[in-house]
Amino acid sequence: MRDDITYLVLINDEEQYSLWPAHREIPSGWRAEGTTGSKDECSAHVDRVWTDMRPRSLREHMGA
Numbered sequence: 001m002r003d004d005i006t007y008l009v010l011i012n013d014e015e016q017y018s019l020w021p022a023h024r025e026i027p028s029g030w031r032a033e034g035t036t037g038s039k040d041e042c043s044a045h046v047d048r049v050w051t052d053m054r055p056r057s058l059r060e061h062m063g064a
Contacts, residue, residue, distance in 0.1 A: 003038065003039075005021050005022075005023075005038075005039070006021070006022040006023075006036055006037065006038070007019045007020060007021060007022060007036065007037065007038065007039050007041075007042040008020050008021075008022050008026070008032050008033075008035070008036050008042070009032070009033040009034070009035040009036075009042050009045055009046060010026060010027075010030040010031065010032060010033060011030065011031060011033040012029050012030050012031075013029070013056070014056045014057060015056040016050075017033070017046045017049070017050045018030065019039060019042045019043060019046070022036060
């Protein structure tokens with residue numbers, strides 16, 4: 001496993017997060033959230049900020 005790859009944290013319109021290799025084109029429907037680093041660093045960031053796994057549309061529907 002390569003550990004020299006830089007990753008981006010991506011977010012979509014439903015406020016769901018994903019890790020993505022920085023050298024690859026960002027897929028349609030996603031945008032860079034602003035965090036870059038190793039896979040472990042990006043994963044730790046997502047763990048800190050993505051505390052409600054429900055999609056945004058469901059949270060809004062439920063009034064959360």
